Amino acid sequence: MPLVELKDITKVYGTLIANDKVSLELNKGEILAVVGENGAGKSTLMKIMYGLEQPTAGEIYVNGEKQKFHDPLDAIGKGIGMVQQHFMLIEQFTVAENIVYSKEPRKGMFFDRAAAIRITEELCEKYGLYIDPREKVKNCPVGLQQRIEILKVLYQEAEILIFDEPSAVLTPQETNQLLDTLRTLAGMGKSIILITHKLNEVFAVADRVVVMRHGQVVGNMPIKETNFDELSFLMVGRQLTSTVIPQVEKGEVCLEVNDLHVTGAGSKEAVDGLSMHVDRGEIVGIAGVSGNGQSELIRAITGLLPVESGNVRINGIEVTNRPPRDIRDSGLSCIPEDRYLWGCAREATLEETCIMYLHNKEPLSTGGWLHKNKIHSFVSDTLEHFDVRYTSVFQKMGELSGGNAQKVVLAREVMQHSPFLIAAEPTRGLDIGAIEYVHHALLEKKKSGDCVLLVSSELSEVMSLSDRIYVMYDGKIAGEFTRENAVEESLGLLMMGGKLNEA
Amino acid sequence: MKRKDTGRLAALLNTVSLPVIATILGLLLGALIMFLSGHDPLKVYSVMFDKSFINVNYLNQTLTKATPVIMCGISGAVAWRAGHINLGIEGQMVCGGITAIIIGLYMPGPAFLVTLCACIGACAAGALYALIPTFLQDKSHVSLIMVTLMMNYIANYLSTYLVSFPLKDTSSVNANQTMFIDDSLKFTRLFSNGQLSTGFILSIMTVIAVYLVMNYTSFGYESKMSGFNPYFAKYGGVRERRVMYLTMALSGAVAGFAGFVEVFGTKYRYSSNMIASSGYAWTGLMASLVGQYNPFAILFYSIFFSGLTIGGQALQRDFGIPLQIADIITSSIMLFVSINIGIHLFKAGRKQRTEKKEETGNKTPAKEAA
Numbered sequence A: 001m002p003l004v005e006l007k008d009i010t011k012v013y014g015t016l017i018a019n020d021k022v023s024l025e026l027n028k029g030e031i032l033a034v035v036g037e038n039g040a041g042k043s044t045l046m047k048i049m050y051g052l053e054q055p056t057a058g059e060i061y062v063n064g065e066k067q068k069f070h071d072p073l074d075a076i077g078k079g080i081g082m083v084q085q086h087f088m089l090i091e092q093f094t095v096a097e098n099i100v101y102s103k104e105p106r107k108g109m110f111f112d113r114a115a116a117i118r119i120t121e122e123l124c125e126k127y128g129l130y131i132d133p134r135e136k137v138k139n140c141p142v143g144l145q146q147r148i149e150i151l152k153v154l155y156q157e158a159e160i161l162i163f164d165e166p167s168a169v170l171t172p173q174e175t176n177q178l179l180d181t182l183r184t185l186a187g188m189g190k191s192i193i194l195i196t197h198k199l200n201e202v203f204a205v206a207d208r209v210v211v212m213r214h215g216q217v218v219g220n221m222p223i224k225e226t227n228f229d230e231l232s233f234l235m236v237g238r239q240l241t242s243t244v245i246p247q248v249e250k251g252e253v254c255l256e257v258n259d260l261h262v263t264g265a266g267s268k269e270a271v272d273g274l275s276m277h278v279d280r281g282e283i284v285g286i287a288g289v290s291g292n293g294q295s296e297l298i299r300a301i302t303g304l305l306p307v308e309s310g311n312v313r314i315n316g317i318e319v320t321n322r323p324p325r326d327i328r329d330s331g332l333s334c335i336p337e338d339r340y341l342w343g344c345a346r347e348a349t350l351e352e353t354c355i356m357y358l359h360n361k362e363p364l365s366t367g368g369w370l371h372k373n374k375i376h377s378f379v380s381d382t383l384e385h386f387d388v389r390y391t392s393v394f395q396k397m398g399e400l401s402g403g404n405a406q407k408v409v410l411a412r413e414v415m416q417h418s419p420f421l422i423a424a425e426p427t428r429g430l431d432i433g434a435i436e437y438v439h440h441a442l443l444e445k446k447k448s449g450d451c452v453l454l455v456s457s458e459l460s461e462v463m464s465l466s467d468r469i470y471v472m473y474d475g476k477i478a479g480e481f482t483r484e485n486a487v488e489e490s491l492g493l494l495m496m497g498g499k500l501n502e503a
Numbered sequence B: 001m002k003r004k005d006t007g008r009l010a011a012l013l014n015t016v017s018l019p020v021i022a023t024i025l026g027l028l029l030g031a032l033i034m035f036l037s038g039h040d041p042l043k044v045y046s047v048m049f050d051k052s053f054i055n056v057n058y059l060n061q062t063l064t065k066a067t068p069v070i071m072c073g074i075s076g077a078v079a080w081r082a083g084h085i086n087l088g089i090e091g092q093m094v095c096g097g098i099t100a101i102i103i104g105l106y107m108p109g110p111a112f113l114v115t116l117c118a119c120i121g122a123c124a125a126g127a128l129y130a131l132i133p134t135f136l137q138d139k140s141h142v143s144l145i146m147v148t149l150m151m152n153y154i155a156n157y158l159s160t161y162l163v164s165f166p167l168k169d170t171s172s173v174n175a176n177q178t179m180f181i182d183d184s185l186k187f188t189r190l191f192s193n194g195q196l197s198t199g200f201i202l203s204i205m206t207v208i209a210v211y212l213v214m215n216y217t218s219f220g221y222e223s224k225m226s227g228f229n230p231y232f233a234k235y236g237g238v239r240e241r242r243v244m245y246l247t248m249a250l251s252g253a254v255a256g257f258a259g260f261v262e263v264f265g266t267k268y269r270y271s272s273n274m275i276a277s278s279g280y281a282w283t284g285l286m287a288s289l290v291g292q293y294n295p296f297a298i299l300f301y302s303i304f305f306s307g308l309t310i311g312g313q314a315l316q317r318d319f320g321i322p323l324q325i326a327d328i329i330t331s332s333i334m335l336f337v338s339i340n341i342g343i344h345l346f347k348a349g350r351k352q353r354t355e356k357k358e359e360t361g362n363k364t365p366a367k368e369a370a
């Protein structure tokens, strides 16, 4: 008997069927990967299983017993836990306090701090997930925060752990550690559901894989009986093409950064005397472990963070410490790394999201008046162009699937056709079909004589698209490579703060 | 995945359904209280609605009362939608009213010119009075809510002083009030009996004008986006400080305009405390909250709440039911709506807090963006 069984689950949002009679089984000790294109209904299905959403129709069985989950507490009561992609931790508290939160050990009436620490240490020991219980959460990097989330779910005695795109925010090293953790947990008899867009992760850990498309299950097989090509075909419904890198003549300098100093959070020098340039007709990549000043660099270029010293020029125009609008006017558009913080507002409609920055320019408005008809057709075109899955332009951004929200932000910035585009983590959360499309769009941009600054924690992405690569470490440029002399090993070494010995 | 544009309708239904449910619950709670205090709710309600919305004379009173309420509601919505909580509408309205009466009484010239100047002066006074707390918030991070609230008292006491001494009509011994404005300045009454004047039409025009500004101009768009997510607005090139000043000025100007209309359209003079004691601003804020910043919903709820008060007064005369019953009904509606909105805000807030951490790890850009 399967441990969890979902039977004919249907979820309807207005006119949209997010899940259409989905059935799924999860066995004890199994790692089940759920894959599928953006908007296929994966997150929705997991939210239903975790009690965050109620199904329109269908049944959930745990250990053969029919269940009705009104909220996540019901699901936790039946041993189902979910590691949120958006961590729900209290940053001022310590690791131990966060783990026992909502089920604290007590001594009499009071919180028993020593017991909390002991419990955390025991948990760490038991599952081999080591972390200092006394550390404050705000001092933990993203990878460790995720580990705290996992420990928290384990402390609540979850037998079934759901992970929704857990590696999206992790560095490659952290991802590897996470995959090890998943194997360990499965080895100890826990059952795991892993949603991911990265097929290499699927092949690395999963026992079985379920493929979803348009709200339905279109494939369900043991991992041994399938391969990369079959899975990607099932996911996107077509063969992937290989990207061809167009040869373009380099033009004049577009972005120039000179000896830039930027103070980051905690008054530490986040960007420390950095100089670089991007020329027209070029895609320049920045490789680096996240947290080495990339975010601050982008924010300083786009005018969202003050520059201490040094300067930035775009198309020959001095833009250092100018307001964001003026910088954009000089020919910049930017795909921000955090789509929900900088890229959009959840309550805003798709239409409102798409016209940001263009809203006070011809042809969308004249003299401060918006032209609703033109806006409407512009927005429909933009969304169509990037194959965003939506029901109406008056939908709220918060209702889109993660990947589709990313596509909207991306589409808006690319459709501005500015000479210079910053693309920070442009393919985060996208399915392989959409990634191919985005890569294609970036190369098109280069072909038309514009240039792109690509910042990505995905080394393979940087290496396959960029004409030139800067490696960033500790706020400085640690090395520069051309497409021809970029070798993964040397890049990796510099990214970790090592030195190349010139031989 | 069909692309029908039923979305706008669905969104509208969504905004409408919540206040409607709250209204019904409020009426039910009111009925329960009446029942418990020994009255027949059906009978009471039928009288109450007759003597507020159906009978022409009472409807006239209702709409007269609603006129300033509508504009106060709009004023609140303008600011709130952009994420600024303006609790100083009353004070801004007082400033508008006082400016209007001063110009109305002392400016020489043809009537239309005096009226025009009074109107512009009142709007400007309201706007300036709203810009003071905005400036304080911008320069020294003093809470806008607190300052706007406190400045209501300053405006009201100042106006009391003005009408008690320099502007006092010395012929009236007991009351502290100004003289009446000239007959040629008074707004035309719409019907032969009843106080309803062209001021009501002006308030409807305000609703339409603000609706157009908010939905069809790039300023309205920027203001709305700043309210939704200031980081997004800033990143997209919105000059957020400029938008904040403009938004607050507009909010204050509408409140000042309400003061002008109240003086020139209904009261014809300024008597001490006349605006503060009426509670227009607070009823307007209620309508604004219940109507969720939609100008037309605010129009509707302003008239509805004003009608409840007028109907409540009739109840007092006909049944001896205290006026507070009407207040209880309005307050219950408010209560139910705020519960709904509160839950909504709480959920949204919790979501945002956790999601802000997404992808930025534990770096909060709040400080940098401020």
Ligand SMILES: Nc1ncnc2c1ncn2[C@@H]1O[C@H](COP(=O)(O)OP(=O)(O)OP(=O)(O)O)[C@@H](O)[C@H]1O
Binding pocket: A013, A016, A017, A018, A036, A037, A038, A039, A040, A041, A042, A043, A044, A045, A389, A390, A398, A399, A400, A401, A402, A403, A404, A429, A431
């Ligand atoms: N609250 C909501 N209201 C309306 N539609 C919604 C809501 N939540 C999700 N949807 C829709 O349901 C569909 C499935 O969304 P879901 O988030 O499950 O996709 P997903 O498979 O997780 O995609 P991704 O890979 O992009 O995260 C999408 O088309 C989305 O727009």
Ligand SMILES: [Mg+2]
Binding pocket: A042, A043, A044, A401, A402, A403
């Ligand atoms: Mg998802």
